[in-house]
Amino acid sequence: MAAASETMPETTRRTTRRTARRTVPVSRAVRRDWAVGYTMVAPVVLGALAFVVLPLGMVVWYSLHEWNVLAGTFTFAGAANYERLLADPGLADSLLASLWFSIGLVVLNISLALLLAVLLDQKLPGTTTFRTFFFSPVVVSLVAWTIVWSFLLQADGGINGFLTQFGLEGPNWLRHETTAMLSVIVVQVFKNVGLNMILFLAALQGVPVELQEAARLDGAGAWRRFRSITLPMISPTILLVSIITIVGSLEVFAQIDVLTGGGPGNSTTVLVYYLYQQAFRFNEFGYASAIAVLLFVIVLVLTLVQWQSRKRWVFHEV
Amino acid sequence: MHTPIRRSRAAAGAALATALTLTACSGAEPAALGDPETPSEPVDLRMTVWTADEKHLEMFQEIGDAYAAANPDLVAGVTFETIPFEDYTTTLTTQLAGGNPPDLAWVLESYAPEFVSSGALADLGPVLESTDGYDVDDLVPSTLELWQDDEGLYAYPFSNSPFAVFVNTDQIAAAGQDDPAGLVESGEWTFDAARDIAAATAEDSGKQGLVVRDFDYQLWENLSTVWDGWGAAPWSEDGTQCTFTDPEMVEAMRWIHDATFDDGALPGPGTTADFFAGDAAMTITQISRASALDGSFEWDLLPLPAGPAGQQNVIGQAGIGVFTQGENPDVAADFLAYFTNPGNAEKLATYFPPPRASLLDAGTLSAANPLLSEEQLQSVVVDGIEGAVTKPVHQNFAKLSETVRAELDAMWAEDADVAAVLDETCAVIQPLLEE
Numbered sequence: 001m002a003a004a005s006e007t008m009p010e011t012t013r014r015t016t017r018r019t020a021r022r023t024v025p026v027s028r029a030v031r032r033d034w035a036v037g038y039t040m041v042a043p044v045v046l047g048a049l050a051f052v053v054l055p056l057g058m059v060v061w062y063s064l065h066e067w068n069v070l071a072g073t074f075t076f077a078g079a080a081n082y083e084r085l086l087a088d089p090g091l092a093d094s095l096l097a098s099l100w101f102s103i104g105l106v107v108l109n110i111s112l113a114l115l116l117a118v119l120l121d122q123k124l125p126g127t128t129t130f131r132t133f134f135f136s137p138v139v140v141s142l143v144a145w146t147i148v149w150s151f152l153l154q155a156d157g158g159i160n161g162f163l164t165q166f167g168l169e170g171p172n173w174l175r176h177e178t179t180a181m182l183s184v185i186v187v188q189v190f191k192n193v194g195l196n197m198i199l200f201l202a203a204l205q206g207v208p209v210e211l212q213e214a215a216r217l218d219g220a221g222a223w224r225r226f227r228s229i230t231l232p233m234i235s236p237t238i239l240l241v242s243i244i245t246i247v248g249s250l251e252v253f254a255q256i257d258v259l260t261g262g263g264p265g266n267s268t269t270v271l272v273y274y275l276y277q278q279a280f281r282f283n284e285f286g287y288a289s290a291i292a293v294l295l296f297v298i299v300l301v302l303t304l305v306q307w308q309s310r311k312r313w314v315f316h317e318v
Numbered sequence: 319m320h321t322p323i324r325r326s327r328a329a330a331g332a333a334l335a336t337a338l339t340l341t342a343c344s345g346a347e348p349a350a351l352g353d354p355e356t357p358s359e360p361v362d363l364r365m366t367v368w369t370a371d372e373k374h375l376e377m378f379q380e381i382g383d384a385y386a387a388a389n390p391d392l393v394a395g396v397t398f399e400t401i402p403f404e405d406y407t408t409t410l411t412t413q414l415a416g417g418n419p420p421d422l423a424w425v426l427e428s429y430a431p432e433f434v435s436s437g438a439l440a441d442l443g444p445v446l447e448s449t450d451g452y453d454v455d456d457l458v459p460s461t462l463e464l465w466q467d468d469e470g471l472y473a474y475p476f477s478n479s480p481f482a483v484f485v486n487t488d489q490i491a492a493a494g495q496d497d498p499a500g501l502v503e504s505g506e507w508t509f510d511a512a513r514d515i516a517a518a519t520a521e522d523s524g525k526q527g528l529v530v531r532d533f534d535y536q537l538w539e540n541l542s543t544v545w546d547g548w549g550a551a552p553w554s555e556d557g558t559q560c561t562f563t564d565p566e567m568v569e570a571m572r573w574i575h576d577a578t579f580d581d582g583a584l585p586g587p588g589t590t591a592d593f594f595a596g597d598a599a600m601t602i603t604q605i606s607r608a609s610a611l612d613g614s615f616e617w618d619l620l621p622l623p624a625g626p627a628g629q630q631n632v633i634g635q636a637g638i639g640v641f642t643q644g645e646n647p648d649v650a651a652d653f654l655a656y657f658t659n660p661g662n663a664e665k666l667a668t669y670f671p672p673p674r675a676s677l678l679d680a681g682t683l684s685a686a687n688p689l690l691s692e693e694q695l696q697s698v699v700v701d702g703i704e705g706a707v708t709k710p711v712h713q714n715f716a717k718l719s720e721t722v723r724a725e726l727d728a729m730w731a732e733d734a735d736v737a738a739v740l741d742e743t744c745a746v747i748q749p750l751l752e753e
Binding site for chain 2: 262
């Protein structure tokens with residue numbers, strides 16, 4: 001059929017298409033369905049335009065300006081804010097802090113979530129209780145969760161009090177550069193590991209039992225079955241979880257604000273916190289907008305890279 | 319290109335989803351106000367404050383309602399909006415960015431130069447001078463300095479609260495230490511004496527010694543209540559040169575470091591201690607905190623101790639300004655003149671030590687502070703305002719505050735090299751001072 005159409009003269013093909021359009025009349029019922037469909041999606045589309053697309057455009061516009069909030073002036077600055085990005089040592093520090101945070105969070109969160117999911121996937125008593133236990137922090141208010149941890153992590157707080165019971169003297173967790181970043185990561189891992197755990201658990205329960213049994217009959221051990229069957233079968237979920245976790249790690253803010261305020265020094269001043277400081281502490285709204293654009297680009301690139309890399313390691317797509 | 323912006327428009331930022339909005343603009347030149355023209359219809363005035371104390375708000379509302387009743391053509395009402403102190407300035411500037419500025423606002427002294435020089439605040443001088451019975455000459459000149467620029471006055475310094483030392487005399491007596499009040503009388507009330515008493519009491523009680531309230535190893539500017547006794551300052555008077563490396567400052571910071579890590583006189587980083595809950599022997603804070611005392615222990619209120627450079631009084635100050643970007647600056651200024659006239663200033667003095675010389679006496683203040691004796695009010699408040707200095711201020715304070723905090727973090731460790739940290743601090747902030 002395709003070959004036949006290719007041999008038609010151009011004018012004949014155009015006529016055929018017009019005729020085809022005319023010969024497939026759109027009924028009133030279909031038009032009504034279209035109207036209903038567009039009406040149904042309109043709120044979402046309008047919402048996305050108003051609260052995603054328009055703000056994105058405005059942030060780019062703001063990033064091209066010097067904006068003195070106190071004086072109320074808004075001056076076009078061209079690429080000045082972007083040139084400043086390149087020379088700002090504070091930005092480099094915050095990118096490094098974001099990198100450390102992301103690496104720590106992704107490695108700890110995903111590996112712990114997978115481990116917990118595998119354990120909870122066993123037919124053992126009490127798994128429901130443990131599943132609830134690990135998932136419950138996900139639904140707790142982030143700020144409340146972080147404030148509680150800030151008390152636990154103080155020099156004379158609950159963690160060090162617990163260590164004292166074993167004759168150990170804990171560090172001042174939030175006052176040393178290494179332990180401060182580690183503390184923020186651990187607090188974030190415990191907050192969200194339950195969500196990834198549930199996603200992995202659902203994926204594990206979708207792995208066909210017959211494949212596992214066939215491998216077992218072929219003499220494959222537990223590790224071999226996990227590596228060669230389970231991991232490939234849950235690879236779409238691993239992709240999903242890694243995208244969510246990496247993007248989420250770049251958006252961390254409340255934990256930093258409550259636990260460390262970006263310190264000690266600037267060791268936990270991640271990119272979003274730096275953006276917040278520039279905008280809301282220093283009133284550098286134009287420069288902060290340029291940082292927001294940079295953050296958007298970073299998130300976009302990382303997501304695209306992960307999405308493209310799926311062809312190499314994601315076994316199948318659902 | 320200099321674009322005036324008229325109307326506001328809400329927006330959300332990418333990633334962080336910050337709300338950013340264009341706003342009304344009136345240029346950077348400070349404006350002077352005159353008699354308010356009668357608006358087409360009475361306006362609603364809004365003033366932001368950081369107090370959430372019901373008694374404070376009740377008094378403000380009473381004055382606001384009286385103004386509305388006396389000026390029905392000008393105002394329909396006055397609203398006082400509480401913003402938590404921790405986020406006060408941030409929220410205020412966000413309101414400005416969002417095109418929703420209040421008509422009037424309290425402004426913290428640290429940010430006074432930035433607010434005044436930016437043109438955000440209107441010149442109140444002509445309005446106050448032309449208001450019948452206002453008596454501008456009654457305002458103590460030293461209280462106005464921070465809010466003046468050239469010939470203009472850009473805020474009314476409604477609260478001038480001295481820093482003082484609250485003492486838990488029960489804990490100190492239990493530790494067998496000298497009564498600090500006796501040391502004040504004998505002229506031996508020094509920071510060294512306070513440190514010795516604090517360290518010994520902390521060791522005896524198992525609690526904390528001397529707490530520089532709200533410092534918490536973040537708000538470093540509160541340490542000025544200590545280093546002023548050494549005659550030290552973070553930067554030169556004109557704000558252009560870093561002086562963290564001056565010998566006085568190095569000595570003062572070394573004293574603070576040693577008192578913390580060697581003597582245990584000050585609580586270390588990450589240690590919480592609320593004096594008013596009985597967790598510490600002494601605290602340096604403002605007298606307004608006296609309301610937190612619940613009678614669970616005996617206490618005293620004393621002036622700041624003397625350092626090597628003598629005794630220095632330090633005050634925290636807050637001004638009320640009128641925003642040029644507000645919708646009704648003329649009416650707002652007229653209200654401010656009413657809000658702070660001699661009669662209302664006396665009412666406000668109930669809670670906020672006023673800038674009016676005629677009201678700065680222990681008799682007036684004692685009516686408002688039943689917990690404090692007239693002697694305490696005279697020695698700490700009245701004498702404390704005379705010749706007092708404010709905490710550090712600078713036109714670029716927001717950036718300086720954060721940068722110095724980050725640099726000083728290196729000092730709050732037991733083995734820190736104080737002089738080296740201060741050297742590095744100066745190296746980092748000098749460009750900010752020159753901006």
